[in-house]
Amino acid sequence: MAKARERLPKRIYQSRVRQLRKALLRLQMDVKSAPFKVLLIIAGPEGAGRGSLLNTFAEWLDPRGVETFSYHTPTDEEKSHPHEWRFWRSLPGIGRIGLYAGSWYTETLREEARTERARKHVVEEAERIRDFEQLLARGGTLILKVWLHLSKEAQGCRLRTLSAEPLTAWRVTEEDWHHHRIYDRLDKTAELIRSKTNRPGARWTSISAEDERRRDLDVGRLLLTRFRQQQRKMARLQAFAAVPAPVSLRPAGRRRLQTLPLDQELSEQDYAALREKWLGRLSLAVRAAFAAGRAIVIVFEGWDAAGKGGAIRRLTSAIDPRDYCVISVAKPNPEEKHAHYLWRFWRDVPRDGRMAVFDRSWYGRVLVERVEGFCREDEWRRAYGEINGFERHLADHGTIVLKYWLHISHAEQLRRFREREITPHKRHKMTAEDWRNRRQRGAYEVAVGDMIALTHRPQAPWHLVPADNKRYARLEILRSASKQIEATLER
């Protein structure tokens, strides 16, 4: 058996715990006002004491500032959503520390990876986790990952001691012994996973679990140090004021927008007939998609007064009200503001066989937030890739993603604004903000152009809809939605 380091004497331990607890409580006060979330992930082999460590932290910390999360094998509700959905659902609230036993690593860490194929699967899972953590870390979340190290000898010794004592024998299960026998293989998998997921902002720290007292103190100190580092880092970042930069990253996108013809004509009569035709076709396409177990996400973006609401109501009239919901995206509430900007949209991702229609969406990040300087330049520049990644997750799961930009001319917008102002039941739609946005048309055109050029992807294409003629626009949406859904199902 390996010679263990001498155990930390109880008296010294207790005096250090007192200091540590004071510091941790101060930290919790600071977390409440910190503009970031803290995730503490504890992983390690059986017997390393993940549970007892989390219990100790539950005792040291003020429980009102802590949330504990864990994962079982996925439920059918979880299975009928994209893989990452369950992780997004389990992030701590504002000003709270999330404690995770195993977290998103639990299942992958149990794989033995004996064959090349199994190894490849582990690597894929690890890369998924890495991408998810990178997204959070870049968004300012502090992710601490602790690997509790315990040698095979020490593990065996611990299991034997517990088993020998009648009073504690119940703590050791058959599965524990099995994992002990295959210790080396599991250890290898764990090493592989750690190396693949050890990235800036989400580093692994290995801590010895042989002495419980040192282990708990080490994890506590790690939390303190990293939190203070993150605080300084966030303060530095906040110091850079956001400067709106109305310079096109992809001028082609803006040109496409500016050259879109807007002079379509369509009589009331032709519209009525064609609308019923395409509503019928859309209804069939949607039912076929649901029958095939597909979910549908439809994004509506467009200028103020471009007619998003009306278009959504026409479109949804073809669908069973129990099968869809419309999500009107307003300004984020305080909780959402402190979370990753994609967080609130993950919550509304539809399950298989359902549809979610977004009246404005995650594209706010690269539109209003970019133009108004609500986020930093590095943040909105990064968002194009993050959004493509998000939509790829949806598409990979089988969700059909439709995106519409409703385009109206500057003159038509003015006409509609004025009409709204004189119609009593429409007046509430007009705010000073609408007029302010209107004056920023140029800056918004740059942003819209970049958005279209940088996030137009085969699995989630943009449809530019000429919308000066409302009837034409509504029809165009019904038509292209039907066709895109049909085409996806034929693939």
Add this chain to the structure above:
Amino acid sequence: MAKARERLPKRIYQSRVRQLRKALLRLQMDVKSAPFKVLLIIAGPEGAGRGSLLNTFAEWLDPRGVETFSYHTPTDEEKSHPHEWRFWRSLPGIGRIGLYAGSWYTETLREEARTERARKHVVEEAERIRDFEQLLARGGTLILKVWLHLSKEAQGCRLRTLSAEPLTAWRVTEEDWHHHRIYDRLDKTAELIRSKTNRPGARWTSISAEDERRRDLDVGRLLLTRFRQQQRKMARLQAFAAVPAPVSLRPAGRRRLQTLPLDQELSEQDYAALREKWLGRLSLAVRAAFAAGRAIVIVFEGWDAAGKGGAIRRLTSAIDPRDYCVISVAKPNPEEKHAHYLWRFWRDVPRDGRMAVFDRSWYGRVLVERVEGFCREDEWRRAYGEINGFERHLADHGTIVLKYWLHISHAEQLRRFREREITPHKRHKMTAEDWRNRRQRGAYEVAVGDMIALTHRPQAPWHLVPADNKRYARLEILRSASKQIEATLER
């Protein structure tokens, strides 16, 4: 074919719509600051236009103040929770109007109830719904239920017209025709359900669906009238100031509390041995319960400093961290404050095979809210029955409910308060509120006594735990939890 009333001319309709929309927008402003939620439930036979009515309302109302809900057949996640869980999950947020197509009635309305047995089942479901609605209505929620009336003749006429026109034929499904054929039977079921669920605060209103325009206007006006009535009613209720009444409803409960012996002794050594023994037994009992598909709910209530946190940590150390979560109940946040007091607890009800431990609970309604006058007397008096009903829902579903009151003497509490104040890492636990609560011991004893006497039920019994000796209390909890779980499984 029945002679339909003359259709409302378009011009008159449009002018009335303009007035109505103005009034509805004013109503929505008021809903935002109203201390109650509004639920609008639309039900009726095929062809009555539930979908188109909701679409019209979506157009008339400001969508940011509206949420739409609907129910499918339950998912496995929903099935593994008590029946009412899915309804509690789908209530609108503060200041919002919830629109429901069918809502909790959908499934029951589809039953034909041809046999006596089927009829009995429909009645049972209707009574469940009635109880749920009564709970909400008494809590101040405004529930409007509209039955769109359409005769069999008018329904047939509508289906034929749609089918005859190639452009609209897709709107009529085989199921619609089936429901048309069994119109009379379905109508009878619907009548039965309406009569069973037509209660104060949740009345049905029958509105003719033969003319779409009149139908939409009628529902709009109903919403306006009822909302103003509810506003006046709530204002009257608010006018009665809450008066804390420290008078026992059931003096026996208080006597039981006051005569509880608190002088138990237990050496550190005996405790250590017995703890491991009972932890082991509890661990087995919990695993057996989970294996049998049962969920477990444990409630911890007790005096400030009675040792709830420590007891919870000892108890949970016997359980796989992935199988339980601890819910620390703090003051309600603004959203929770405006909701029914049971709402936030429904969200945390565990699914089958899991455990939820509540550090304080729904009993706050009859403890702190009663004593401090945070709710009216009629509210806390009603709560005993409501809580028994809630726990019965849990027990009926198979959930095992354990409740602990941790009891310490006035003198022991003082000793612990003083100790907390001189221990740096415990000081944050002490607030001015603790000292204030302490001075109210008498009033709280009355409330605790009533709680114990009025909510001690075979399916959810109270355990009074003498807790002046912390070790004894922790052991007592392990012991009685093991025994109650074992006994429930043997039944």
